[in-house]
Amino acid sequence: MHDVVLRARRKAGRLLREWIPQNLHYRPVGVHPSSRELAARPGGGVAYFGVVPAYTSQLHVPDDFYDKASVYEGLHDKPHRQEKVPAAFVVELIDGRVYADNFNSVAVIAADNRLVGDVSFQYDGARWDLTPPESNNIFRQRYFVAPRELPGTVCNLLSGGGAASGNYYHWLIDSLPRLHLVREAGLLDAVDYFLVYDKSKRFVQGTMAALGIGPERLVDVTENPHVRARCLLATPGVRGNLTHTPVWACDFLRSILLPPPAVNRTFSPYIYISRRDAPGRHILNEDALEAMLREYGFETHTLTPYSQDEKTALFAQAKVIVSSVGAGLANIVVSPRGAQLIELFPSSFVVADYLEFTSRLGMDHQYLVCETPNPSQTRTGAQRDHLIVDLEALRPLVETALQRQPEPASV
Known part of the structure; x- marks a missing residue:
């Protein structure tokens, strides 16, 4: 309101x-x-x-x-x-x-x-x-x-x-x-x-x-x-x-922001960031995506209810991050050097913000351009377009990311 x-x-x-x-x-x-x-x-x-x-x-x-x-x-x-x-x-x-x-x-x-x-x-x-x-x-x-x-x-x-x-x-x-x-x-x-x-x-x-x-x-x-x-x-x-x-x-x-603050919970180092609480870029087959990622030890996180300390603690220990493109990925600024980001894009909204950001942070960046029902032709519309993830195309990206180990988090 x-x-x-x-x-x-x-x-x-x-x-x-x-x-x-x-x-x-x-x-x-x-x-x-x-x-x-x-x-x-x-x-x-x-x-x-x-x-x-x-x-x-x-x-x-x-x-x-x-x-x-x-x-x-x-x-x-x-x-x-x-x-x-x-x-x-x-x-x-x-x-x-x-x-x-x-x-x-x-x-x-x-x-x-x-x-x-x-x-x-x-x-x-x-x-x-x-x-x-x-x-x-x-x-x-x-x-x-x-x-x-x-x-x-x-x-x-x-x-x-x-x-x-x-x-x-x-x-x-x-x-x-x-x-x-x-x-x-x-x-x-x-x-x-x-x-x-x-x-x-x-x-x-x-x-x-x-x-x-x-x-x-x-x-x-x-x-x-x-x-x-x-x-x-x-x-x-x-x-x-x-x-x-x-x-x-x-x-x-x-x-x-580092070292990360102490919080009363622990996290998996393999995290999936859901945008289900955001106005756009929802993954329409998210249930199936989460089920696949759980096979590899991933946890799902929706960031809106998290405090700043919790977000920092979550990303500071993350080794592999999967998410559709969105503002919450700015938290990778505290992730370990060498951490892996797999970014999911609607076909109508492929932007280089986090490709650029990961290069400054010493992180690896992989991406997947996904099917987008009724893709928008304008940037304003494309920012809200949803996507469907090809799970078989995503799986080798996840397995590649899991084979790479980041350095310990440092300031």
Whole structure:
């Protein structure tokens, strides 16, 4: 019910901000394209802290996977085998503002009322792609609420897109690792508040608690869409402008989540992750699949009722993981080096997120593209398509995975 109310509120907000004028003086008057150049201006109240230099990222994508990867109406690229990753940094803005009243944009605004382009975010849902800072929808906005004034130092963890909609994968990959940049810049201990999308989410509270950050220090953007901080810390996107997950982000997540916490249960090292509680990508012959996997010692787990500690403990000891593609697989970030992932895809939704992720984690990745009744032609529809697993095609993948032994889990 909470998510339904939130979506209704945001839909009403879209109508307000584009049609009804209020507080137009809060609308930015231009763009600072570079935080580094902005900080170099004397007397601007801006400081720049470089953390990770720019580099070129490589990813091995097997030809067979590349050929099967989904493309929707020409809008979704094939997996990127190479990406230019911009520098990662922290920018400190005295009297900086954040405006984020929708899923698809985050506006970070300097004290001179200009958008800071390389730490802001704008997503074009129609093209499934990022857009230039000057296209940020805040420049079309007419309705503005007055900012909540926050004393002290505020760290912005807003990432837009999937992170804004409450997706666990995007929180882990696109939001939480920003704290690594802040910590490496020597600024984490100075932070008084952290700006997040929904502090009521158990995974938000659980992962922040791993850093000793309690819920009283989380400021919820759903209740505070416009914030002005005496000192605002902001970073660029964790994955730059594209898709490759940096190794430093994986290392940071492992450093805060491992060693696994003690929980009052034990798990098989062979796990099947069911999506029966999710809105899409159900396995229609799941009973038969589970029966086959039990022959090899697999346990079935549905992750929704699990605490963060239980999810971490489950995946930290896993040697072989079988699942249809989904956000819960982000938990492989704590799995042992050399663990095996077998990923099951609807024929309409073959994406490289976890092929890419496993390569950064030192895990093996196998996959099976499955029969999909009435496959969708759009990405939005394909995300909900169900699948039927060919058990005889899956069996040799499972047997291959069981023959390989991962190294013990380590930080």
